[in-house]
Amino acid sequence: MTADRPIASAARRILAVGVAALAAATASAAMLAAPAAASTTDVATTCTPDGTTACVSPVVLDSDNEPLPGIDVTIAGPGFEQVVTSTDGPVSVAVPEVGTYTLTIDEDTLPEGTTANATERQVTAQLGSTARGAFRVGEGVAPEGGGATDEPTEPADGGTSDGAGAGGEGEDTGIGADGSTQNVSGWPAFSQVWQQFGSGIRFGLLLALASVGLSLIYGTTGISAFSHGEQVTLGALLGFISVNWWGLPVPVAVVVTILVCAGTGWLQDMVLWGPLRKRGTPVMQLMIVTIGLSMALQYVIQMFIGGRSQRVLPSNAQPLELAGITLSTASWISMAVAVVVIGAMAWFLTQTRIGQATRAVSDNAALAAATGINPDRIVRIVWIMSTGLAGLSGMLLAISFGSFTWTLGMILLLLMFAAVTLGGMGTAFGALAGSIVIGIVVEMSTLIPGMPSSLRYASGLLILILVLLVRPQGLLGRAVRVG
Structure with a gap:
């Protein structure tokens, strides 16, 4: 009982972290409100190219x-x-x-x-x-x-283009047997490498929001949650419904998405994972349950939006160049939100009692329980935080990349596992490091001569295989004795 009182008093701190994260997301999303208020008609089919378009x-x-x-x-x-x-x-x-x-x-x-x-x-x-x-x-x-x-x-000046690529340098391309573009003239210019590096940082930061939650779930429960990808898609779906069906302003839609997704984590643990833990269900069977839940969520989401891609923001994104990297304004804002939220999570895990209790349960649940920590309460908090982060990740991904489909979670799930494995299973900071590496590798792999862009996600899985062969414990994980 005495150990529960510090945890109860520290609940105010997690509430403060949540409020701070919501405030940061809301304030940054307010900058997106103007595009969202634009007409919901199709994108204009008359484009005038200029230095920013x-x-x-x-x-x-x-x-x-x-x-x-x-x-x-x-x-x-x-x-x-x-x-x-x-x-x-x-x-x-x-x-x-x-x-x-x-x-x-x-x-x-x-x-x-x-x-x-x-x-x-x-x-x-x-x-x-x-x-x-x-x-x-x-x-x-x-x-x-x-x-x-x-x-x-x-x-734009009416002259003849020399086939300049994204970075403004000349580039010869060919069409492979699969119809995908291939770079056949050699390695790209530095400007192209720098541009793709920036895109990789963006992808890595947004992927990290979901990967950190996946890592916390594994660390505290031992479950490889295959349904976590659908939590990301659910975040994108809720953003789409909030903005396009309910007509909510983007800041309100962000808050609704985070709260609803966090609520699904609480509901899952209350109805499904909590009772299964009390029955002593083996981890392998729990993992199979997550696969079934993933499949169910996939087709429920498809029922809502169909098989085609959907846009959260109905208006065209405006490009913005910073430090020689051109991304959409929405992408820069999303990256800022991700940095703030990840920073808040780092502070929570290292400076609050509940964060320290979460790390203790992740390291050794039995020993943590012996010191008076309630593992079930910590696990429930982890489910709430992880699904909320996944929902935020999904909405920011849909806003940054312009659109999403019902298969978004399936595509990202293996990359999340690759990021978590690369960083070290069960370590939140390892998941962050692994996500950044995976994001950069995925985006920059398209610059390899002869590399079809359709294979860029496979490069992330190649990293996963190499890590398992060379350093199974990951970058920040600890080697453990098996058997």
Whole structure:
């Protein structure tokens, strides 16, 4: 009882941390409120490139090289996806950041009896120019055999582009057998490396919000929570519903997302994990339960939003260059929120009694219980914090990358496991370090000559394999004797 009183008194500190994190998220999200209040109509299909704007334009022509209207083309890139319909005139869309974008023609919208010479095009968007990808549609048009090339980009000054890449340097690209863009001219310029490094830091920080929670869950319960990825997707979904269905301002939507996701953690532990712990259910069976919960949540989320990507903020993101790195303004704000929240978590784990009790339970639950700590109470707090952090991560990812799909959690889950394993299982600070490394590796792997961008997530899993072979305990983990 005497040990519970310090924990009860320290509850005020965790409340203060939560309020501080919510305040930081709310204050930063207030800067996003203006874009969210914009019209919810489709993104404008007339883009004027300039020094801060990159445009992408799908061109659909008939067999006589005349514009063919009424054909849907999906433009997808780094965290961005938008469907545009061809018209009798030029159609172009402002993209949130420089990089490679894929143009996919919707064959269901082609006139009956016609085919397209290609279903996909890869273009490189750059500031001050319009990247064009052309499709030819007609009767008897034969598909191209993998050597398809894109239309050259059109600079803002009306001159001819030399094929400059994201960093502004010349770059030769080719289309691989799988249709993905490959760099065939050699290693990229420093400006491109620096740009991708910045993108990697962004991805790593947002991934860390979810990975730290996953690591805390494993450390205190021993469960590898496969459903944690869906908690991230749930955060993106709640952000989308709050802004687009309920019409809430973005700051309010952030608070609602964090509170609801944290509430799902409390509910899960109250209804599911708590009773299973009391029954002494083995960890392996608990892990199987998380897999089943993950599958259930995936299809419930798909039922709400369908199979297509959705945008939390209906307006186009505005690019902002800092220190030579061009990202959307929303991305910079999201990174600032992540830094503040991660800093608050570090203070909580090291300076508060509940944080210290959490670390004690993570190190040795039996010994912690012998000193008067209530492990069940600590585990419940961990579930609440972890799911709240995952929800915040999901909403910030959806805002930063422009859109999300119901498969977001599945994609990120293995990267979260890779980050947690790299940093050291059960260590929150290790999860942070591992997430930053994974984020940088994933983003910069696209710069490797001949490396298709579609394989960038595989590079994170390669890191996971290498860590298990060379240093199984991770960067900050401790080697333990097995057997």
